[in-house]
Amino acid sequence: MNGPPPTGPAGGGGDGPPVAVRGCRVVTTSLSARLLIAEQLRALGGIDWSVVSGDAYPDAPPHLEVHHVPMRREPALTDPVAFWRLLRLFRHHRFAFVQTHTPKASLLALPAARLAGLTTIYTMHGCLFFRESSRRRNAAAWVFERWCCQWADRVFLQSAEDLEVVARVRICPPGKLRHIGNGIRLDRFPLTPPPPPRDQPTVVMISRLVAEKGCRDFLAVARALHASARFVLVGPADPDQRDALSAEECREAEQRWGVELVGGTDDVRPFLADADVVLLPSYREGMPRVAMEAAATGRPVVAYDVRGVREVLDPATGLLVPVGDLAALTAKVAELLGDPEQRAALGRRCAAHVARYSEDAVAERLRAAYRELEAAASPTR
Secondary structure (H helix, E strand, C coil): CCCCCCCCCCCCCCCCCCCCEEEEEEEEEEHHHHHHHHHHHHCCEEEEEEEEEEECCCCCCCCEEEEECCCCCCCCCHHHHHHHHHHHHHHCCCCCCCCCCCHEEEEHHHHHHHCCCCCCEEEECCCCCCCCCCHHHHHHHHHHHHHHHHHCEEEEECCHHHHHHHCCCCEEEEEEEEECCCCCCCCCCCCCCCCEEEEEEEEEEEECCCCCCCHHHHHHHHHHHHCCCCCEEECCCCCCCCCCCCHHHCCCCCCCCCCEECCCCCCCHHHHHHHEEECCCCCCCCCCCCHHHHHHCCCCCEEEECCCCHHHCHHCCEEEECCCCHHHHHHHHHHCCHHHHHHHHHHHHHHHHCCCHHHHHHHHHHHHHHHHHHHCCCCCC
């Protein structure tokens, strides 16, 4: 680690009691803090955590030190101001390491932390460079990912496929890369019986209301199959994103196709328990926690065949369809709606496959990676 880090949990810093390492996570929004890192921070005892959020985080856990540095998801004229505020914050607090999540937080906080002399970790929640994207988008993605990796001392990846791709296309030197994976608290998402047979089975999607997550594809399936199923979309609006669903799109989905838009929630379990099929037509993922949670409860998850998703869902189930193929997506959902026994069987297969993805295992890999950084920074004795 750059600079003199505080003594780690193992001690070794003088005659007094060990002092916990002071770690900092940086996110663009408090929603990301709740969804992406809350469970990790809970599991990683022995580290004195702070979180920097681009918006207010009023419901943060009481033990968590929160710093608010305004940031926008999209490019904004205020980005230089955010950068300088981050730089001042890091120079003042001297964290042992700064770990970033989400694109804008990483774009700004990684160079700010390095210029402040701190150790930096970039968490890649699904590489932006991927096969299904256009050349133009991939060129921009390569530059962005390369920028972030250049400023990072370590790059943590969720997807094992990303580990191979990122090194192969020379986004990042292999020596910086560490596969951390992703997981859920399996005790919170036990295998549960499917809902009893009903005239209209329920199809659920859980996501921010943006196109990249496949929300428009979900609405297209609802338009085609609304007469034979109930469609429920769970998740917050995200107007700061350029690909956000418009108010008109949402209104039409509700009024014409009967889609239920229930907004954000802190507990998705009731919606998964009521689901007959879970839909995840996302165009890019790291390793989607929603798919893990749905699969763990025994729900068949129909999704696009993209990197990260096919690690969570066994391709042999036939639940993955080609990216952007709305006809195949609709046909697969229709097939499952008409066959309760197949739904139950595939749900059990999904649960068995995802049982390996425990949040506790992720926490152990993170601890090992932090110890490695701490050891690299320790003076030779």
